[in-house]
Amino acid sequence: MRIYPIETGNFKLDGGAMFGVVPKVIWQRTNPADVNNLIDIAARCLLLEDGNRLILIDSGLGNKQSDKFFGYYYRWGDHTLDGSLAKLGFHRDDITDVFMTHLHFDHCGGSIQWNKDRTGYEPAFKNAAFWTNENHWQWATHPNAREKASFLKENLLPMQESGQLRFIQRGDTSFLEKSELGFDILFVDGHSEKQMIPHIRYKGKTLVFMADLIPTVGHIPLPYVMGYDTRPLLTLAEKELFLNTAVQNEFYLLFEHDAHNELCTLQHTAKGVRLKNTHNFDEIFS
Template sequence: MTLYPVETGNFKLDGGAMFGVVPKAIWSKTNPADSNNLIDIAARSLLIEDGDKLTLIDTGLGNKQSEKFFSYYYQWGDYSLDGSLKKLGFHRNDITDVFMTHLHFDHCGGSIQWNEDRTGYEPAFKNAAFWTNKGHWQWATQPNPREKASFLQENLLPMQDSGQLKFIDKGDSAYVKSSELAFDILCIDGHTEKQMIPHIKYQSKTLVFMADLMPTVGHIPLPYVTGYDTRPLLSMNEKAKFLKDAVEKEYVLFFEHDAHNQMCTLKNTEKGTRLDELFSFKEIFH
Protein backbone atom coordinates (compact mmCIF):
# COMPACT_ATOMS: atom_id res chain seq x y z
CA MET A 1 0.00 0.00 0.00
CA THR A 2 1.12 3.55 -0.81
CA LEU A 3 -0.58 6.76 0.30
CA TYR A 4 -0.48 10.14 -1.44
CA PRO A 5 -1.88 13.47 -0.18
CA VAL A 6 -3.87 15.17 -2.97
CA GLU A 7 -4.48 18.92 -2.81
CA THR A 8 -7.72 19.67 -4.69
CA GLY A 9 -7.85 23.43 -4.04
CA ASN A 10 -8.03 26.01 -1.26
CA PHE A 11 -10.88 28.31 -0.27
CA LYS A 12 -12.02 30.49 2.64
CA LEU A 13 -14.81 30.22 5.20
CA ASP A 14 -16.12 32.46 7.94
CA GLY A 15 -14.00 31.94 11.03
CA GLY A 16 -16.94 32.31 13.40
CA ALA A 17 -18.88 29.61 11.58
CA MET A 18 -15.87 27.31 11.72
CA PHE A 19 -15.45 27.72 15.49
CA GLY A 20 -19.02 28.07 16.74
CA VAL A 21 -19.22 29.56 20.24
CA VAL A 22 -15.44 29.91 20.65
CA PRO A 23 -14.54 33.66 20.75
CA LYS A 24 -12.55 35.10 17.86
CA ALA A 25 -9.89 36.36 20.28
CA ILE A 26 -9.08 32.70 20.99
CA TRP A 27 -9.51 30.93 17.63
CA SER A 28 -7.70 33.64 15.68
CA LYS A 29 -4.45 32.68 17.44
CA THR A 30 -4.33 29.43 15.47
CA ASN A 31 -6.49 30.38 12.48
CA PRO A 32 -5.98 34.09 11.74
CA ALA A 33 -8.79 35.80 9.81
CA ASP A 34 -8.61 38.39 7.06
CA SER A 35 -10.49 41.70 7.06
CA ASN A 36 -13.70 39.86 6.10
CA ASN A 37 -13.38 37.42 9.02
CA LEU A 38 -12.47 34.61 6.60
CA ILE A 39 -9.91 31.91 7.40
CA ASP A 40 -7.83 29.74 5.08
CA ILE A 41 -9.32 26.30 4.35
CA ALA A 42 -7.93 23.39 2.33
CA ALA A 43 -9.72 20.62 0.49
CA ARG A 44 -7.08 17.93 0.89
CA SER A 45 -7.88 14.42 -0.31
CA LEU A 46 -5.97 11.19 0.19
CA LEU A 47 -5.15 8.66 -2.52
CA ILE A 48 -4.59 5.00 -1.58
CA GLU A 49 -2.78 2.70 -4.00
CA ASP A 50 -3.33 -0.87 -2.88
CA GLY A 51 -2.73 -3.63 -5.42
CA ASP A 52 -5.01 -3.05 -8.39
CA LYS A 53 -7.20 -0.61 -6.42
CA LEU A 54 -6.72 3.16 -6.46
CA THR A 55 -9.03 4.75 -3.90
CA LEU A 56 -9.57 8.49 -3.51
CA ILE A 57 -10.98 9.78 -0.21
CA ASP A 58 -13.11 12.87 -0.89
CA THR A 59 -12.90 15.00 -4.03
CA GLY A 60 -13.10 18.67 -3.03
CA LEU A 61 -15.45 21.31 -4.41
CA GLY A 62 -15.10 20.45 -8.09
CA ASN A 63 -15.47 23.09 -10.80
CA LYS A 64 -19.01 22.79 -12.16
CA GLN A 65 -20.78 25.31 -9.93
CA SER A 66 -21.54 28.85 -11.05
CA GLU A 67 -19.26 31.85 -10.74
CA LYS A 68 -21.70 33.26 -8.18
CA PHE A 69 -21.48 30.08 -6.09
CA PHE A 70 -17.68 30.11 -6.00
CA SER A 71 -17.66 33.83 -5.18
CA TYR A 72 -18.94 32.90 -1.71
CA TYR A 73 -15.90 30.71 -1.02
CA TYR A 74 -12.99 32.86 -2.23
CA GLN A 75 -10.87 30.18 -3.86
CA TRP A 76 -7.13 30.85 -3.73
CA GLY A 77 -3.89 29.14 -4.73
CA ASP A 78 -2.98 26.99 -7.71
CA TYR A 79 -4.03 23.51 -6.57
CA SER A 80 -6.50 21.40 -8.53
CA LEU A 81 -7.53 17.76 -8.38
CA ASP A 82 -6.37 17.00 -11.92
CA GLY A 83 -3.11 18.87 -11.46
CA SER A 84 -2.30 17.08 -8.21
CA LEU A 85 -3.11 13.66 -9.69
CA LYS A 86 -0.92 14.42 -12.71
CA LYS A 87 2.03 15.31 -10.49
CA LEU A 88 1.66 11.90 -8.86
CA GLY A 89 1.55 10.16 -12.24
CA PHE A 90 -2.18 9.38 -12.18
CA HIS A 91 -5.31 10.37 -14.08
CA ARG A 92 -8.87 10.46 -12.79
CA ASN A 93 -9.70 7.53 -15.10
CA ASP A 94 -7.25 5.41 -13.06
CA ILE A 95 -9.36 5.76 -9.92
CA THR A 96 -11.24 2.55 -9.06
CA ASP A 97 -13.03 3.78 -5.92
CA VAL A 98 -14.13 7.16 -4.59
CA PHE A 99 -14.89 7.11 -0.87
CA MET A 100 -16.83 10.09 0.43
CA THR A 101 -16.63 10.82 4.16
CA HIS A 102 -19.93 12.65 3.72
CA LEU A 103 -21.81 14.42 0.96
CA HIS A 104 -21.42 18.11 1.77
CA PHE A 105 -20.38 19.89 -1.43
CA ASP A 106 -16.78 20.60 -0.33
CA HIS A 107 -16.22 16.86 0.14
CA CYS A 108 -17.93 15.41 -2.93
CA GLY A 109 -18.35 18.24 -5.45
CA GLY A 110 -15.42 16.94 -7.51
CA SER A 111 -17.12 13.56 -7.94
CA ILE A 112 -19.51 14.88 -10.61
CA GLN A 113 -18.83 17.10 -13.62
CA TRP A 114 -20.64 18.63 -16.58
CA ASN A 115 -21.09 16.35 -19.59
CA GLU A 116 -19.34 17.28 -22.83
CA ASP A 117 -22.03 19.64 -24.16
CA ARG A 118 -22.96 20.96 -20.68
CA THR A 119 -26.56 19.75 -20.93
CA GLY A 120 -26.32 17.57 -17.82
CA TYR A 121 -23.98 15.92 -15.34
CA GLU A 122 -21.87 12.78 -15.32
CA PRO A 123 -19.39 11.05 -12.98
CA ALA A 124 -15.98 12.70 -13.05
CA PHE A 125 -14.44 9.25 -12.40
CA LYS A 126 -15.91 7.04 -15.09
CA ASN A 127 -14.26 3.83 -13.89
CA ALA A 128 -14.87 4.25 -10.15
CA ALA A 129 -17.41 3.05 -7.62
CA PHE A 130 -18.73 5.86 -5.40
CA TRP A 131 -18.96 4.82 -1.73
CA THR A 132 -21.26 6.23 0.95
CA ASN A 133 -23.72 4.57 3.37
CA LYS A 134 -27.51 4.24 3.22
CA GLY A 135 -28.17 6.31 6.32
CA HIS A 136 -26.16 9.25 5.09
CA TRP A 137 -27.46 8.94 1.53
CA GLN A 138 -31.04 9.24 2.77
CA TRP A 139 -30.06 12.17 4.99
CA ALA A 140 -28.40 13.95 2.05
CA THR A 141 -31.03 13.31 -0.60
CA GLN A 142 -33.88 14.31 1.73
CA PRO A 143 -32.07 17.21 3.40
CA ASN A 144 -33.16 19.15 6.45
CA PRO A 145 -33.41 22.95 6.10
CA ARG A 146 -30.18 23.45 8.07
CA GLU A 147 -28.05 21.45 5.62
CA LYS A 148 -29.98 21.86 2.39
CA ALA A 149 -27.47 24.37 1.00
CA SER A 150 -24.63 21.88 1.59
CA PHE A 151 -26.28 18.87 -0.07
CA LEU A 152 -26.43 19.82 -3.75
CA GLN A 153 -28.54 17.40 -5.74
CA GLU A 154 -26.36 17.80 -8.83
CA ASN A 155 -23.52 16.33 -6.77
CA LEU A 156 -25.59 13.34 -5.64
CA LEU A 157 -28.22 12.07 -8.05
CA PRO A 158 -25.84 11.55 -11.02
CA MET A 159 -23.95 8.99 -8.90
CA GLN A 160 -27.12 6.97 -8.52
CA ASP A 161 -28.21 7.48 -12.13
CA SER A 162 -24.85 6.22 -13.39
CA GLY A 163 -25.13 2.92 -11.52
CA GLN A 164 -21.77 3.60 -9.86
CA LEU A 165 -23.15 4.33 -6.39
CA LYS A 166 -22.38 1.73 -3.70
CA PHE A 167 -23.17 1.55 0.01
CA ILE A 168 -20.92 0.54 2.88
CA ASP A 169 -22.66 -2.04 5.06
CA LYS A 170 -22.54 -0.13 8.33
CA GLY A 171 -24.38 -2.51 10.64
CA ASP A 172 -25.03 -1.43 14.23
CA SER A 173 -21.45 -0.72 15.28
CA ALA A 174 -19.76 2.69 15.19
CA TYR A 175 -16.66 0.97 13.82
CA VAL A 176 -16.90 -0.70 10.45
CA LYS A 177 -14.40 -3.17 9.05
CA SER A 178 -14.93 -2.87 5.32
CA SER A 179 -14.24 -5.88 3.11
CA GLU A 180 -14.36 -3.69 -0.01
CA LEU A 181 -11.89 -0.99 1.06
CA ALA A 182 -8.39 -0.92 2.53
CA PHE A 183 -9.28 0.74 5.84
CA ASP A 184 -11.61 0.67 8.82
CA ILE A 185 -14.26 3.34 9.34
CA LEU A 186 -15.58 5.23 12.36
CA CYS A 187 -19.18 6.41 11.84
CA ILE A 188 -20.21 9.54 13.75
CA ASP A 189 -23.34 11.68 13.76
CA GLY A 190 -22.60 15.05 15.37
CA HIS A 191 -21.53 16.99 12.28
CA THR A 192 -23.98 15.26 9.97
CA GLU A 193 -25.73 11.90 9.98
CA LYS A 194 -23.30 8.96 9.54
CA GLN A 195 -20.13 10.84 8.59
CA MET A 196 -17.41 8.22 7.97
CA ILE A 197 -13.86 8.70 9.29
CA PRO A 198 -11.25 6.38 7.68
CA HIS A 199 -8.62 4.70 9.90
CA ILE A 200 -5.76 3.46 7.72
CA LYS A 201 -2.99 1.11 8.87
CA TYR A 202 0.16 2.33 7.16
CA GLN A 203 3.85 1.79 7.90
CA SER A 204 3.14 0.53 11.45
CA LYS A 205 1.01 3.59 12.25
CA THR A 206 -2.71 4.37 12.17
CA LEU A 207 -3.46 7.39 10.00
CA VAL A 208 -6.90 8.93 10.56
CA PHE A 209 -8.47 11.06 7.83
CA MET A 210 -10.15 13.72 9.95
CA ALA A 211 -12.76 15.15 7.52
CA ASP A 212 -15.07 17.37 9.63
CA LEU A 213 -14.61 15.62 12.96
CA MET A 214 -11.64 17.96 13.49
CA PRO A 215 -11.17 20.28 10.52
CA THR A 216 -7.91 22.00 11.54
CA VAL A 217 -5.23 21.93 14.22
CA GLY A 218 -7.07 24.83 15.83
CA HIS A 219 -10.03 22.50 16.50
CA ILE A 220 -8.16 20.09 18.81
CA PRO A 221 -9.55 21.35 22.18
CA LEU A 222 -12.74 19.49 23.06
CA PRO A 223 -15.27 22.40 22.98
CA TYR A 224 -14.00 23.65 19.59
CA VAL A 225 -16.66 22.26 17.25
CA THR A 226 -17.92 24.05 14.18
CA GLY A 227 -21.09 26.07 13.87
CA TYR A 228 -21.96 23.79 10.96
CA ASP A 229 -22.38 20.74 13.22
CA THR A 230 -26.03 19.73 13.42
CA ARG A 231 -25.67 18.22 16.91
CA PRO A 232 -22.80 20.03 18.67
CA LEU A 233 -23.19 18.28 22.04
CA LEU A 234 -23.05 14.90 20.30
CA SER A 235 -20.00 16.14 18.39
CA MET A 236 -18.29 16.83 21.69
CA ASN A 237 -19.10 13.37 23.05
CA GLU A 238 -17.84 11.70 19.87
CA LYS A 239 -14.77 13.90 19.86
CA ALA A 240 -13.98 13.13 23.51
CA LYS A 241 -13.94 9.39 22.77
CA PHE A 242 -11.85 9.95 19.67
CA LEU A 243 -9.29 12.15 21.45
CA LYS A 244 -8.83 9.50 24.14
CA ASP A 245 -8.22 6.84 21.49
CA ALA A 246 -5.96 9.13 19.47
CA VAL A 247 -3.58 9.62 22.39
CA GLU A 248 -3.68 6.05 23.70
CA LYS A 249 -3.26 4.46 20.26
CA GLU A 250 -0.86 7.13 18.95
CA TYR A 251 -2.93 8.01 15.91
CA VAL A 252 -1.50 10.23 13.21
CA LEU A 253 -4.15 12.78 12.23
CA PHE A 254 -4.45 13.80 8.57
CA PHE A 255 -6.24 17.13 8.14
CA GLU A 256 -8.55 17.65 5.19
CA HIS A 257 -9.27 21.32 5.88
CA ASP A 258 -6.12 22.76 7.48
CA ALA A 259 -4.50 24.78 4.69
CA HIS A 260 -1.19 25.14 6.54
CA ASN A 261 -0.76 21.89 8.50
CA GLN A 262 -1.05 18.42 6.99
CA MET A 263 -0.66 16.13 9.98
CA CYS A 264 -0.14 15.95 13.73
CA THR A 265 -0.09 13.77 16.80
CA LEU A 266 -1.75 14.52 20.15
CA LYS A 267 -0.83 14.38 23.84
CA ASN A 268 -2.58 14.73 27.18
CA THR A 269 -1.93 17.85 29.26
CA GLU A 270 -3.38 19.42 32.40
CA LYS A 271 -5.69 21.42 30.12
CA GLY A 272 -6.87 18.35 28.22
CA THR A 273 -5.79 16.86 24.91
CA ARG A 274 -3.52 19.17 22.97
CA LEU A 275 -1.19 19.25 19.97
CA ASP A 276 1.94 17.14 20.31
CA GLU A 277 3.87 17.35 17.01
CA LEU A 278 3.15 18.89 13.63
CA PHE A 279 4.66 17.49 10.45
CA SER A 280 4.14 17.07 6.73
CA PHE A 281 3.32 13.71 5.18
CA LYS A 282 6.88 13.35 3.82
CA GLU A 283 8.39 13.98 7.23
CA ILE A 284 6.73 10.96 8.85
CA PHE A 285 6.15 8.54 5.96
CA HIS A 286 8.93 7.56 3.60
Protein backbone atom coordinates in the same frame (compact mmCIF):
# COMPACT_ATOMS: atom_id res chain seq x y z
CA MET B 1 1.13 0.05 -1.84
CA ARG B 2 1.36 3.81 -1.32
CA ILE B 3 -0.63 6.67 0.20
CA TYR B 4 -0.52 10.26 -1.05
CA PRO B 5 -2.18 13.48 0.14
CA ILE B 6 -4.00 15.11 -2.79
CA GLU B 7 -4.48 18.88 -2.78
CA THR B 8 -7.61 19.78 -4.76
CA GLY B 9 -7.82 23.53 -4.11
CA ASN B 10 -7.97 26.00 -1.23
CA PHE B 11 -10.83 28.30 -0.28
CA LYS B 12 -12.00 30.45 2.63
CA LEU B 13 -14.81 30.18 5.17
CA ASP B 14 -16.15 32.45 7.88
CA GLY B 15 -14.06 31.96 11.02
CA GLY B 16 -17.02 32.43 13.34
CA ALA B 17 -18.98 29.70 11.58
CA MET B 18 -15.96 27.42 11.72
CA PHE B 19 -15.54 27.83 15.50
CA GLY B 20 -19.11 28.18 16.76
CA VAL B 21 -19.30 29.59 20.28
CA VAL B 22 -15.52 30.06 20.67
CA PRO B 23 -14.66 33.81 20.63
CA LYS B 24 -12.61 35.17 17.77
CA VAL B 25 -9.96 36.52 20.14
CA ILE B 26 -9.18 32.88 20.99
CA TRP B 27 -9.58 31.01 17.69
CA GLN B 28 -7.65 33.55 15.64
CA ARG B 29 -4.46 32.55 17.48
CA THR B 30 -4.38 29.33 15.46
CA ASN B 31 -6.54 30.31 12.46
CA PRO B 32 -5.97 34.02 11.73
CA ALA B 33 -8.77 35.75 9.84
CA ASP B 34 -8.57 38.34 7.07
CA VAL B 35 -10.43 41.67 7.09
CA ASN B 36 -13.63 39.87 6.09
CA ASN B 37 -13.35 37.40 9.00
CA LEU B 38 -12.47 34.59 6.57
CA ILE B 39 -9.92 31.88 7.38
CA ASP B 40 -7.84 29.68 5.08
CA ILE B 41 -9.34 26.28 4.33
CA ALA B 42 -7.92 23.36 2.33
CA ALA B 43 -9.68 20.61 0.43
CA ARG B 44 -7.02 17.97 1.02
CA CYS B 45 -7.98 14.48 -0.09
CA LEU B 46 -6.15 11.17 0.20
CA LEU B 47 -5.14 8.70 -2.50
CA LEU B 48 -4.55 5.03 -1.70
CA GLU B 49 -2.65 2.97 -4.26
CA ASP B 50 -3.32 -0.65 -3.36
CA GLY B 51 -2.67 -3.38 -5.90
CA ASN B 52 -5.07 -2.92 -8.79
CA ARG B 53 -7.16 -0.37 -6.89
CA LEU B 54 -6.64 3.38 -6.76
CA ILE B 55 -8.88 4.81 -4.07
CA LEU B 56 -9.60 8.51 -3.61
CA ILE B 57 -10.95 9.64 -0.24
CA ASP B 58 -13.17 12.68 -0.87
CA SER B 59 -12.91 14.77 -4.04
CA GLY B 60 -13.02 18.46 -3.09
CA LEU B 61 -15.35 21.15 -4.41
CA GLY B 62 -15.00 20.35 -8.11
CA ASN B 63 -15.35 23.06 -10.77
CA LYS B 64 -18.88 22.78 -12.15
CA GLN B 65 -20.62 25.34 -9.92
CA SER B 66 -21.30 28.88 -11.09
CA ASP B 67 -18.99 31.85 -10.61
CA LYS B 68 -21.59 33.24 -8.21
CA PHE B 69 -21.43 30.08 -6.11
CA PHE B 70 -17.64 30.02 -5.96
CA GLY B 71 -17.67 33.74 -5.23
CA TYR B 72 -18.89 32.90 -1.73
CA TYR B 73 -15.83 30.73 -1.05
CA TYR B 74 -12.91 32.87 -2.29
CA ARG B 75 -10.80 30.13 -3.85
CA TRP B 76 -7.06 30.76 -3.72
CA GLY B 77 -3.82 29.05 -4.70
CA ASP B 78 -3.10 26.89 -7.74
CA HIS B 79 -3.90 23.37 -6.51
CA THR B 80 -6.26 21.24 -8.60
CA LEU B 81 -7.29 17.61 -8.39
CA ASP B 82 -6.11 16.87 -11.92
CA GLY B 83 -2.82 18.65 -11.36
CA SER B 84 -2.15 16.80 -8.11
CA LEU B 85 -2.92 13.44 -9.73
CA ALA B 86 -0.72 14.25 -12.71
CA LYS B 87 2.25 15.03 -10.48
CA LEU B 88 2.01 11.46 -9.22
CA GLY B 89 1.63 9.98 -12.70
CA PHE B 90 -2.12 9.34 -12.44
CA HIS B 91 -5.24 10.43 -14.31
CA ARG B 92 -8.78 10.59 -12.95
CA ASP B 93 -9.69 7.65 -15.23
CA ASP B 94 -7.29 5.52 -13.17
CA ILE B 95 -9.42 5.94 -10.03
CA THR B 96 -11.28 2.73 -9.16
CA ASP B 97 -13.06 3.90 -6.00
CA VAL B 98 -14.13 7.24 -4.51
CA PHE B 99 -14.79 6.94 -0.78
CA MET B 100 -16.79 9.93 0.46
CA THR B 101 -16.64 10.72 4.16
CA HIS B 102 -19.91 12.59 3.73
CA LEU B 103 -21.77 14.36 0.95
CA HIS B 104 -21.38 18.06 1.73
CA PHE B 105 -20.38 19.86 -1.47
CA ASP B 106 -16.78 20.55 -0.39
CA HIS B 107 -16.20 16.82 0.11
CA CYS B 108 -17.92 15.32 -2.94
CA GLY B 109 -18.32 18.13 -5.48
CA GLY B 110 -15.36 16.89 -7.49
CA SER B 111 -17.05 13.51 -8.04
CA ILE B 112 -19.46 14.90 -10.65
CA GLN B 113 -18.77 17.15 -13.64
CA TRP B 114 -20.56 18.72 -16.59
CA ASN B 115 -20.97 16.51 -19.64
CA LYS B 116 -19.24 17.61 -22.87
CA ASP B 117 -22.04 19.87 -24.16
CA ARG B 118 -22.94 21.14 -20.64
CA THR B 119 -26.51 19.90 -20.90
CA GLY B 120 -26.25 17.68 -17.84
CA TYR B 121 -23.90 15.99 -15.40
CA GLU B 122 -21.78 12.86 -15.43
CA PRO B 123 -19.32 11.09 -13.11
CA ALA B 124 -15.91 12.76 -13.08
CA PHE B 125 -14.39 9.29 -12.48
CA LYS B 126 -15.89 7.11 -15.16
CA ASN B 127 -14.26 3.89 -13.93
CA ALA B 128 -14.89 4.33 -10.20
CA ALA B 129 -17.43 3.13 -7.70
CA PHE B 130 -18.74 5.91 -5.43
CA TRP B 131 -18.90 4.81 -1.80
CA THR B 132 -21.14 6.26 0.92
CA ASN B 133 -23.55 4.63 3.38
CA GLU B 134 -27.29 4.25 3.09
CA ASN B 135 -28.20 6.22 6.21
CA HIS B 136 -26.13 9.20 5.10
CA TRP B 137 -27.42 8.95 1.55
CA GLN B 138 -31.01 9.19 2.78
CA TRP B 139 -30.02 12.11 5.05
CA ALA B 140 -28.36 13.92 2.13
CA THR B 141 -31.07 13.32 -0.48
CA HIS B 142 -33.85 14.34 1.92
CA PRO B 143 -31.99 17.17 3.67
CA ASN B 144 -33.01 19.16 6.71
CA ALA B 145 -33.27 22.93 6.32
CA ARG B 146 -29.98 23.47 8.16
CA GLU B 147 -27.91 21.38 5.73
CA LYS B 148 -29.90 21.81 2.54
CA ALA B 149 -27.43 24.31 1.07
CA SER B 150 -24.57 21.81 1.56
CA PHE B 151 -26.27 18.84 -0.11
CA LEU B 152 -26.49 19.75 -3.80
CA LYS B 153 -28.63 17.53 -6.02
CA GLU B 154 -26.23 17.92 -8.94
CA ASN B 155 -23.50 16.35 -6.78
CA LEU B 156 -25.63 13.43 -5.64
CA LEU B 157 -28.23 12.20 -8.09
CA PRO B 158 -25.82 11.63 -11.02
CA MET B 159 -23.93 9.12 -8.86
CA GLN B 160 -27.09 7.08 -8.49
CA GLU B 161 -28.21 7.56 -12.10
CA SER B 162 -24.84 6.35 -13.38
CA GLY B 163 -25.16 3.03 -11.55
CA GLN B 164 -21.80 3.65 -9.86
CA LEU B 165 -23.15 4.35 -6.35
CA ARG B 166 -22.31 1.80 -3.64
CA PHE B 167 -23.19 1.59 0.07
CA ILE B 168 -20.89 0.54 2.88
CA GLN B 169 -22.62 -1.18 5.76
CA ARG B 170 -21.66 -0.36 9.34
CA GLY B 171 -19.37 -3.07 10.61
CA ASP B 172 -18.53 -4.20 7.07
CA THR B 173 -14.81 -4.92 6.78
CA SER B 174 -14.82 -5.88 3.11
CA PHE B 175 -14.15 -2.46 1.56
CA LEU B 176 -10.45 -3.26 1.39
CA GLU B 177 -10.70 -7.01 1.73
CA LYS B 178 -7.45 -8.85 0.84
CA SER B 179 -5.55 -5.57 1.12
CA GLU B 180 -2.30 -5.19 2.99
CA LEU B 181 -3.71 -1.91 4.29
CA GLY B 182 -5.82 -2.09 7.43
CA PHE B 183 -8.92 0.04 6.78
CA ASP B 184 -11.47 0.72 9.51
CA ILE B 185 -14.28 3.26 9.61
CA LEU B 186 -15.46 5.33 12.57
CA PHE B 187 -19.07 6.46 12.10
CA VAL B 188 -19.89 9.79 13.76
CA ASP B 189 -23.14 11.73 13.80
CA GLY B 190 -22.46 15.15 15.35
CA HIS B 191 -21.51 16.99 12.18
CA SER B 192 -23.84 15.11 9.86
CA GLU B 193 -25.59 11.76 10.00
CA LYS B 194 -23.14 8.84 9.68
CA GLN B 195 -20.06 10.75 8.60
CA MET B 196 -17.31 8.16 7.98
CA ILE B 197 -13.80 8.72 9.38
CA PRO B 198 -11.26 6.32 7.80
CA HIS B 199 -8.56 4.77 10.01
CA ILE B 200 -5.76 3.36 7.84
CA ARG B 201 -2.99 1.10 9.11
CA TYR B 202 0.08 1.97 7.05
CA LYS B 203 3.81 1.37 7.62
CA GLY B 204 3.19 0.31 11.20
CA LYS B 205 1.24 3.45 12.09
CA THR B 206 -2.44 4.43 12.14
CA LEU B 207 -3.37 7.35 9.92
CA VAL B 208 -6.79 8.92 10.50
CA PHE B 209 -8.39 11.09 7.81
CA MET B 210 -10.20 13.66 9.94
CA ALA B 211 -12.78 15.06 7.48
CA ASP B 212 -15.09 17.31 9.54
CA LEU B 213 -14.73 15.65 12.94
CA ILE B 214 -11.63 17.80 13.59
CA PRO B 215 -11.17 20.02 10.53
CA THR B 216 -7.98 21.89 11.54
CA VAL B 217 -5.31 21.90 14.26
CA GLY B 218 -7.22 24.78 15.81
CA HIS B 219 -10.23 22.51 16.41
CA ILE B 220 -8.43 20.02 18.66
CA PRO B 221 -9.62 21.45 22.04
CA LEU B 222 -12.86 19.75 23.00
CA PRO B 223 -15.32 22.70 22.91
CA TYR B 224 -14.02 24.00 19.57
CA VAL B 225 -16.95 22.73 17.51
CA MET B 226 -18.07 24.15 14.16
CA GLY B 227 -21.28 26.12 13.90
CA TYR B 228 -22.08 23.88 10.92
CA ASP B 229 -22.51 20.77 13.10
CA THR B 230 -26.11 19.60 13.34
CA ARG B 231 -25.68 18.03 16.81
CA PRO B 232 -22.87 19.94 18.57
CA LEU B 233 -23.32 18.20 21.93
CA LEU B 234 -22.95 14.85 20.21
CA THR B 235 -19.81 16.15 18.47
CA LEU B 236 -18.40 16.93 21.94
CA ALA B 237 -18.92 13.35 23.07
CA GLU B 238 -17.56 11.89 19.81
CA LYS B 239 -14.50 14.15 19.90
CA GLU B 240 -13.73 13.31 23.52
CA LEU B 241 -13.79 9.58 22.84
CA PHE B 242 -11.74 9.95 19.67
CA LEU B 243 -9.13 12.28 21.17
CA ASN B 244 -8.43 9.96 24.09
CA THR B 245 -8.26 6.97 21.75
CA ALA B 246 -5.91 8.86 19.45
CA VAL B 247 -3.46 9.66 22.24
CA GLN B 248 -3.60 6.14 23.64
CA ASN B 249 -2.92 4.57 20.25
CA GLU B 250 -0.52 7.22 18.91
CA PHE B 251 -2.68 8.02 15.87
CA TYR B 252 -1.49 10.41 13.19
CA LEU B 253 -4.26 12.84 12.22
CA LEU B 254 -4.42 13.98 8.60
CA PHE B 255 -6.41 17.21 8.21
CA GLU B 256 -8.68 17.71 5.25
CA HIS B 257 -9.31 21.40 5.91
CA ASP B 258 -6.15 22.76 7.52
CA ALA B 259 -4.43 24.73 4.75
CA HIS B 260 -1.17 25.02 6.68
CA ASN B 261 -0.81 21.74 8.61
CA GLU B 262 -1.06 18.30 6.99
CA LEU B 263 -0.55 15.98 9.91
CA CYS B 264 -0.31 16.01 13.70
CA THR B 265 0.03 13.92 16.83
CA LEU B 266 -1.67 14.53 20.18
CA GLN B 267 -0.82 14.41 23.87
CA HIS B 268 -2.53 14.58 27.25
CA THR B 269 -2.04 17.85 29.15
CA ALA B 270 -3.50 19.43 32.27
CA LYS B 271 -6.01 21.18 29.98
CA GLY B 272 -7.02 17.99 28.20
CA VAL B 273 -5.86 16.53 24.91
CA ARG B 274 -3.80 19.01 22.93
CA LEU B 275 -1.50 19.21 19.94
CA LYS B 276 1.84 17.47 20.37
CA ASN B 277 3.60 17.96 17.02
CA THR B 278 2.73 18.89 13.46
CA HIS B 279 4.37 17.11 10.54
CA ASN B 280 4.48 17.02 6.79
CA PHE B 281 3.10 13.76 5.47
CA ASP B 282 6.34 12.70 3.79
CA GLU B 283 8.27 13.33 7.00
CA ILE B 284 6.41 10.44 8.66
CA PHE B 285 5.28 8.21 5.78
CA SER B 286 7.92 8.57 3.08
